[in-house]
Amino acid sequence: MSATKPILGEYVRTLDQRFRLGIPSTFLEILIAQSPQLILAKEQTGCLSLWPENVWRPHIESAVKLVQSTLHAGKLMQRTQEVQELGRLLSTRHKVVSVAERGRLVIPEGFRGFLAVEPKSDLIVVGAAVCVELWQPTAWNAFISDEMPMFQKKIDALSI
Numbered sequence: 063m064s065a066t067k068p069i070l071g072e073y074v075r076t077l078d079q080r081f082r083l084g085i086p087s088t089f090l091e092i093l094i095a096q097s098p099q100l101i102l103a104k105e106q107t108g109c110l111s112l113w114p115e116n117v118w119r120p121h122i123e124s125a126v127k128l129v130q131s132t133l134h135a136g137k138l139m140q141r142t143q144e145v146q147e148l149g150r151l152l153s154t155r156h157k158v159v160s161v162a163e164r165g166r167l168v169i170p171e172g173f174r175g176f177l178a179v180e181p182k183s184d185l186i187v188v189g190a191a192v193c194v195e196l197w198q199p200t201a202w203n204a205f206i207s208d209e210m211p212m213f214q215k216k217i218d219a220l221s222i
Contacts, residue, residue, distance in 0.1 A: 067092055069189035079181045081174055082166040085112070086187060089194045102167075103156040104176050108201020112167070112194040118156065125152060137138050170194075 069092050075084050093100060097114035105111045129148060154172065161167050169177065177198045179185065186197040197205070 066096060068191040069194055070191065073187045074184050075187050077169065077179060078183055081169045081181060082162070082177075083185060083187070083196065084170060085161060085165045085167050085194065088214050089146060093194065094155055100159050100161065101156050102159045102170065102173060102220070104173065105155070105195070106201075106205075108132075108177060108198040109205075110169070110173055110177060110196045111190065112159070112196065113192075114116060115158065117192065120155060122152070132202060146155070176186045 069089055071086065073086050077083050093112065093114050097116040099115035101113045101115050101118040103111050103113060103118065107194070129145065129152070133145070157173070158168055159167060159170070160222075169179070177185070177196065179198055184199055186199055186202040188195045188197060188202070
């Protein structure tokens with residue numbers, strides 16, 4: 063990924079009746095400056111992330127190439143179930159999305175269940191430096207409560 067401005071900030075946004083969510087314009091400007099195409103990905107329970115396509119694509123392509131090369135080498139013939147499980151995750155983990163007028167993103171049906179949200183639900187929209195994350199509030203509160211005490215250690219680890 064080229065050097066770019068980090069995406070930082072936290073906002074509360076409400077889904078409308080059609081599962082549209084307003085993404086802050088400052089976040090969208092940074093994402094779209096990197097790639098006009100965006101990818102929505104299932105990251106962890108209660109969280110989706112929105113990535114520039116050109117940043118996300120190499121990650122998914124490397125995972126697919128790993129499976130292909132391992133299959134071609136005959137190394138996974140005895141591990142069919144594991145290959146199927148990885149294939150399911152690769153098939154359902156991400157989706158190309160578009161941001162419509164007024165910076166609204168429609169949360170696709172399979173992704174709504176992953177977030178466990180209904181229309182008129184609030185989501186926490188977080189700048190995660192390299193992408194934008196959409197959090198179900200309970201999941202966000204649990205995550206941030208667990209991670210905040212380690213904030214300084216994380217800064218120190220990145221500074222080395």
